[in-house]
Amino acid sequence: MAFEIILQAIVSGLLMGLIYALIAAGLSLIFGLMNIVNFAHGEHLMVSMFSSFWLWSLLGLDPLFSIPITILLMAFCGVLTHYLLIRYILKAKMLIQICATFGLSIFIRSLAQYLWTPDFRNVDQPLLEGRIEVANLFIGQPQFFTAVVCLIAFFLLYLFVTRTETGLALQATAQDREAAEILGIPSNRMFAMGWAIGLGCVGVAGGMMTNYFFIFTDVGVNFALFAFVAVALGGFGSIIGCLYAGIIIGLVESLGGLLIDPSFKLLYVFAIYLLVVIYKPQGLFGRY
């Protein structure tokens, strides 16, 4: 019995971990590209969940079908973020860069709170519902499919960055902006694309999570914190590192919640962060 419960926790940790991985991958891509940590990442996640929610609530579009719209919307949001804010602070001190994205996060979150009130919302009877039973293990269908979609998106992202010409151009810009520019890679456009793709990842995760997660204005805070930790654990700028890191965090969160006390999940993740920073600051797959 106890064994089954632990197995159950492992499975649900794994499923959450894949979501963290995808969110972290978006963050990591942006960081690797321009050395800017997007402190508004959680708020972007929140926006993508709300977009998916409103598409369901106003147009009756199931979250599953509105995913492409959400992705496009988030990509647009990313381009907008780059051209309206990030472009101006590229050369600023790190201090100013952090303040700027932190300001963006405050702005988005309070605007959402003002427009949509801090109420909790959820999608009633989405297409993905119910659970699957495999060998005495219960897996929620939406959770399962969300994780699968996140994994697919993750590998598409990975293939895009490592196998296509545009992806290689992205990497080149990340490594040395000036050298890339000499080779004719427009760095500004690359940055905008990095933001579009990074937030597109968030759009996939947010859109899928709308199926079973509560939607409220502070929803992104914890996800963003976990994504920060995942990025540090995987190694700043490494995309594949995010996958492992996300899964580790998901497992620690769910097993810690089961074995110790579920209300301190944040602290376990914080403990991982401390351990990483103390013992392996370059992360598992870090370049630095």
Add this chain to the structure above:
Amino acid sequence: MESLLNHARQEPLWNTNKRVIAVLAAASLALIVFPLFGPSPFYLHLMIMIFMYAVMSQSWNVIAGLSGQISLGHGAFFGIGAYSSSVLYVHYGITPWLGILVGIVLAAMIAISIGIPMLRLSGHYFAIATLLIGISFQVVFQRWEMVGAASGLWIPLTEESSWLALQFHDSKTPYYYLFLGFFIVTYLLVWRLSNSKIGFRLRAVRDDYQAASSLGIDISKYKIIAYAISAIIMAPMGSLFAQYILIVDPDRMFSLEISIMVLLMTVLGGIGNIWGPLIGVAILIPVSEYTRIYFGGTGGAVDLIFYGLILMLICIFRPAGLISLLPKHLLEREKQR
């Protein structure tokens, strides 16, 4: 070293000449006699908030402006101060004066133990860690029974106003002097600090850590010192604020808004300059208090929308803050021999 020192010397207004000292002394005197004119409680409250946030922003300015490290969870030290003095008073009847000291020591210890692992690395690690800390403290205190968990602690009222218990029931004037005292002492201390060797070394570390390190400055040691000093400045404000409103609860004392406000005020006024936080506070606190009067307490999110917007605009257009709008000759140091 010489060029670094010169660069540090040219920083605006860290230095103070005779004329500035005269102005400051006059201003302090004006602040000291202000309550004698019998201002309404609202103005006293406004001034108290200005003093409090001026100290808190200065605390943030020490870690961010002097050493260049961003703390996104500075409210944690505020809460630690508030809880140390209140818990000691509520459970053991220990005077808040001692509680303030305990809060200072605790805050410094926590800052050092966080700083040792985090401040060795690039600033992003530290910023993320502080964000985590800010939220973790709130989570822990929301569930810690001994400190009243989510509902917090009520500080039992004394019969009479008392300096020993730091409670004043019939007038805000004693609170005014209390906060004013801490305000003046803090600004004097930070001014001394910034003109001391530690201050110069900190700025050397901030501006060029490789050069500073090659000159034998222990980078992480100085960053940790700055973080500890910053925590030490922050904690007493929490204790005093707890005595001012006579209740501590995790949502108020560890609120993210505190961390946001101190950051915003400093960046708005001018980060890295001792007068920057004061300018930011003098602008934002009256605005926020007046909007609270006209729009009521419910519009909490509305002012945050503007704060976020202001923060972004400042970062884009005036990263040096509003103080950089002042005429040049006010900002430059007098020629030093």
